[in-house]
Amino acid sequence: MKKLYSIISTLLITVSIFAQAPDSMSYQAVVRNNSNTLVNNQTVGMRISILQTSPTGPTVYVATQTPTTNANGLVSIKIGAGTVLSGNFATINWANGPYFVKTETDPTGGSDYSIIGTSQLLSVPYALHSKQATSAQSILADYVSVWTDNETVNLEPNKKYFINADNVNLIFPDTPDNFQLDNIEIYVMQHEDNPRLVNLVYNGFPIGWSQTDNSFGNFTSNVSGYFTSGYNKIINIGDYWMCGSFTPE
Numbered sequence: 292m293k294k295l296y297s298i299i300s301t302l303l304i305t306v307s308i309f310a311q312a313p314d315s316m317s318y319q320a321v322v323r324n325n326s327n328t329l330v331n332n333q334t335v336g337m338r339i340s341i342l343q344t345s346p347t348g349p350t351v352y353v354a355t356q357t358p359t360t361n362a363n364g365l366v367s368i369k370i371g372a373g374t375v376l377s378g379n380f381a382t383i384n385w386a387n388g389p390y391f392v393k394t395e396t397d398p399t400g401g402s403d404y405s406i407i408g409t410s411q412l413l414s415v416p417y418a419l420h421s422k423q424a425t426s427a428q429s430i431l432a433d434y435v436s437v438w439t440d441n442e443t444v445n446l447e448p449n450k451k452y453f454i455n456a457d458n459v460n461l462i463f464p465d466t467p468d469n470f471q472l473d474n475i476e477i478y479v480m481q482h483e484d485n486p487r488l489v490n491l492v493y494n495g496f497p498i499g500w501s502q503t504d505n506s507f508g509n510f511t512s513n514v515s516g517y518f519t520s521g522y523n524k525i526i527n528i529g530d531y532w533m534c535g536s537f538t539p540e
Contacts, residue, residue, distance in 0.1 A: 329364030336397035352378030455480040475525040497531035
């Protein structure tokens, strides 16, 4: 009988932006086995699909990859890279959504996929969406915009923030309102040679982060650093707020 595995695939999905709009998305997931034990330091096989309109809708892109989890069971890939089986990621019309990401994983590194998960791309990344000639104004309508350096922002669950400023103070909520449903979306607008410093302000509830090199940390005090440019998600996972792709200064 096949071993059953579970994967936290909706935890961290980030999208990077450079001087030109990218043709990939950074995707991170934590892999656990049927005993809820982390699958760490192992090569896993993954098949990634982009589905249109619904979790069972038509497939517009499929590719496979064989990344390696880190000591914390975290795997990081670029959706848009790997061995393409069908479709072209660069030509997806993001205006014709909604779109869903389907991941299939074989913890042994092969193609016997026993972990299957699908999650909706709730916010189409600005860098990708703009390639379809949609105005920035319409995209930013749902965001709290921060344009002034040194500004202080009180983060609220289930809100979106667009940051195009430096040395911004982000005050976290003291406690989550709705376990495993609360999330905060942060879009950082920057060029890679001009990173935007942000100060994460501890407010009584621990904060964790996963860095782009797959390392992991958490803190119960203020810390300064940098989010990956582009789309980042912060999710309440019960014990702390988890920040995707944050690197302390």
